[in-house]
Amino acid sequence: MKTSIYFRRNWQLYALLLLPMIYFIIFKYGPMYGVQIAFKDFNFFQGISGSEWIGLDAFREVFQNQGFYTALRNTLVLNMLDLLVSFPAPLILAILLFELKKAWFKKLAQTLLYIPHFISWVIIGGIVLQVFGTQSGFINNILMSMGFDPLPFLSDKNYWLFTYLAVGVWQSAGWGTILYLASLTGINRELYEAAEVDGASRLRRIWHISLPGIKTTIVTLLIINVGNMISIGFDRPFIIGNVAVREYSDVLSTFVYRVGLQSGQVTLATAVGLFQALVGLVFILGANYTSKKLTDESIM
Amino acid sequence: MSENTANRIFNTVNVILIIITMVLCLAPFIHIIAISLSSNRAIGSGEVSFFPKELSFEAYTKVFADGSMIRSLIYTVWLTVLSTVLSMAMTIAAAYPLAKSNLKGRKWFMLVIVVTMFFSGGIIPEYILIKNLHLLDSTWGLILPGLISPFYMIILITFFRGIPESLEEAAGIDGSSHFGTLMRIILPLSLPVMATLSLFYAVGRWNGFQDALMYITKPELYPLQLKLYQMIQQNQITELMQNEGIGAVQVLPESLKAASVIFSTLPILLVYPWLQRYFISGVMVGAVKG
Numbered sequence: 001m002k003t004s005i006y007f008r009r010n011w012q013l014y015a016l017l018l019l020p021m022i023y024f025i026i027f028k029y030g031p032m033y034g035v036q037i038a039f040k041d042f043n044f045f046q047g048i049s050g051s052e053w054i055g056l057d058a059f060r061e062v063f064q065n066q067g068f069y070t071a072l073r074n075t076l077v078l079n080m081l082d083l084l085v086s087f088p089a090p091l092i093l094a095i096l097l098f099e100l101k102k103a104w105f106k107k108l109a110q111t112l113l114y115i116p117h118f119i120s121w122v123i124i125g126g127i128v129l130q131v132f133g134t135q136s137g138f139i140n141n142i143l144m145s146m147g148f149d150p151l152p153f154l155s156d157k158n159y160w161l162f163t164y165l166a167v168g169v170w171q172s173a174g175w176g177t178i179l180y181l182a183s184l185t186g187i188n189r190e191l192y193e194a195a196e197v198d199g200a201s202r203l204r205r206i207w208h209i210s211l212p213g214i215k216t217t218i219v220t221l222l223i224i225n226v227g228n229m230i231s232i233g234f235d236r237p238f239i240i241g242n243v244a245v246r247e248y249s250d251v252l253s254t255f256v257y258r259v260g261l262q263s264g265q266v267t268l269a270t271a272v273g274l275f276q277a278l279v280g281l282v283f284i285l286g287a288n289y290t291s292k293k294l295t296d297e298s299i300m
Numbered sequence: 301m302s303e304n305t306a307n308r309i310f311n312t313v314n315v316i317l318i319i320i321t322m323v324l325c326l327a328p329f330i331h332i333i334a335i336s337l338s339s340n341r342a343i344g345s346g347e348v349s350f351f352p353k354e355l356s357f358e359a360y361t362k363v364f365a366d367g368s369m370i371r372s373l374i375y376t377v378w379l380t381v382l383s384t385v386l387s388m389a390m391t392i393a394a395a396y397p398l399a400k401s402n403l404k405g406r407k408w409f410m411l412v413i414v415v416t417m418f419f420s421g422g423i424i425p426e427y428i429l430i431k432n433l434h435l436l437d438s439t440w441g442l443i444l445p446g447l448i449s450p451f452y453m454i455i456l457i458t459f460f461r462g463i464p465e466s467l468e469e470a471a472g473i474d475g476s477s478h479f480g481t482l483m484r485i486i487l488p489l490s491l492p493v494m495a496t497l498s499l500f501y502a503v504g505r506w507n508g509f510q511d512a513l514m515y516i517t518k519p520e521l522y523p524l525q526l527k528l529y530q531m532i533q534q535n536q537i538t539e540l541m542q543n544e545g546i547g548a549v550q551v552l553p554e555s556l557k558a559a560s561v562i563f564s565t566l567p568i569l570l571v572y573p574w575l576q577r578y579f580i581s582g583v584m585v586g587a588v589k590g
Contacts, residue, residue, distance in 0.1 A: 006404065010478065012477055012478040013396070013397035013400065013403060016396060016478075016482075017393070017394060017397045017398070017409060019393060020390050020393055020394035021394075021412065023444075023447050024412060024413055024448070025412075026429075027445050027447070028416040029416075030421070030425075030429045031420060031421025031425035031426045031429050032421045033421075034421050034424075034425025034428050034429060035421050035425055037428070093321065096317055096318055096321075099310075099311075099314050100314065100315070101311060105318075109318050109321075109322055111573065111576060112322050112325055112326060113321065113325055114580075115326075115569070116325060118503060118568050118572055118579075119565060120506070120507035120509060120525050121507075122507075122526075122528050122529045122564075123528065123561055123564055125532060126532045126560070127332055129532060130328075130331065130332055130335060130554070130557070131328050131331065136344065136554065138349065141346035145346070170324070170325065178580060201306060201310075202306070202307065202310045203310070234510045238510075257423065260424040261424070261427060266424055269424045270425060273422025273424055273425075274422060277419055277420060277421075277422055281419055284418060285418075
């Protein structure tokens with residue numbers, strides 16, 4: 001009886017939840033049901049349930065596929081290099097911004113530095129061609145006018161790595177400062193004043209007050225980054241990359257797209273996707289565990 | 301060296317470093333604008349850097365005259381507005397009941413949703429689902445799959461929880477239904493956070509590319525990003541072929557490419573300065589975590 005009163009009073013809450021739950025079931029759990037394709041000889045005519053089971057054959061094929069290992073290696077290498085370059089960049093930038101004395105200049109700098117974050121990768125790809133192009137790119141125009149040979153920023157794989165990383169820093173460094181700036185603002189001002197009285201230089205104040213003050217933020221963001229080591233966005237490597245540098249630019253997400261949707265090896269691609277999802281899950285749970293241990297704070 | 305001098309040197313160096321960063325940040329845009337306004341002869345001979353050479357508006361005239369770029373822009377605006385409105389409606393509908401800690405079955409609902417944040421079927425099963433639902437080559441195929449972001453939903457739940465319960469109880473005593481409370485009390489109090497989330501949904505849809513690449517083949521349904529990608533990509537392939545010495549293929553003039561890039565960037569650049577604070581507050585709310 002009590003339950004029926006509860007529902008009479010609160011049915012509207014469940015009515016509100018109805019459509020969202022249907023959404024999650026269809027569009028999130030639907031694909032999870034489709035994961036069984038990885039264990040089936042899938043073809044579009046027979047559909048998911050009609051296709052024949054093949055057990056772990058697809059995974060055997062994945063682990064014998066050279067392209068898969070290349071994509072896996074590239075995913076890890078590109079993420080690792082990003083961690084080395086794109087992780088410290090916003091931290092340094094945030095500290096510089098925090099030390100600015102004039103409020104209007106700080107505001108202006110922030111406004112400009114955040115812009116690249118809102119530009120789509122397609123547009124960035126267009127800009128990259130104009131700036132790094134071999135034939136008529138901006139940088140190579142300058143090099144050539146100074147009498148140097150043009151550099152193959154987009155068509156040589158090692159130069160391409162540089163381009164990929166540089167573009168990443170350009171796009172993310174400004175926006176990445178926000179969380180650091182917020183925790184810098186949270187540091188007690190009296191600490192700085194006391195240090196000033198004691199005659200500590202600006203650099204010493206940064207080293208002994210600012211950095212320790214935002215240690216938790218740094219560690220947390222670092223752990224999140226490591227936790228996402230195996231997952232990589234699609235747009236950036238797909239758009240910045242090209243056929244000439246595929247040996248370095250093909251990552252798991254672009255590999256799955258190319259093999260599954262362009263070459264039609266649906267089963268193989270689904271198996272790779274499942275492998276990535278499972279390893280990613282282990283990484284992120286590990287990261288969360290580490291975060292709890294180190295900073296007493298769960299990242300999720 | 302006195303304390304004051306050291307301080308002044310530090311400040312000067314710092315300001316210079318920041319100015320260099322700002323220049324690096326903006327230089328590519330200025331270069332593209334200069335290219336888009338220059339003659340193709342000047343671009344071809346590498347004379348254009350940050351100022352237009354042999355000023356010409358021809359590229360922009362072409363972009364506007366073509367019509368397909370404008371049509372794509374209008375379609376993308378429509379797509380973004382529709383998708384943002386529906387996303388917000390659904391996110392609110394999910395967040396309001398789930399913000400109530402005494403909701404029966406709350407744990408289970410949350411579990412069903414949170415699981416999707418950590419595990420997904422992957423893009424191939426998603427593609428097959430969209431195909432089976434006959435949503436390929438349809439606007440709905442670009443709207444429905446990303447309707448609710450669990451992350452934004454949790455941000456909203458956290459915000460709703462911060463609203464004093466006494467406000468709601470007072471409304472309940474006055475005989476207000478849950479719908480009424482939501483519409484008359486909760487939503488008006490949540491305008492800033494809703495502005496922020498709407499912006500994130502809108503930017504995500506506006507810049508979204510991968511789903512359009514996979515699901516859309518009809519040119520009249522190309523969102524702006526896909527349209528632009530096709531233009532640039534087609535060019536990159538021909539450029540690579542030329543590098544290899546494979547024939548002289550018709551290449552889009554650089555100025556036209558640049559003008560299209562600027563054309564697609566402008567809407568974001570025009571809106572961004574006015575809405576900047578909402579974006580930033582969104583990052584902060586998200587960082588407080590759910």
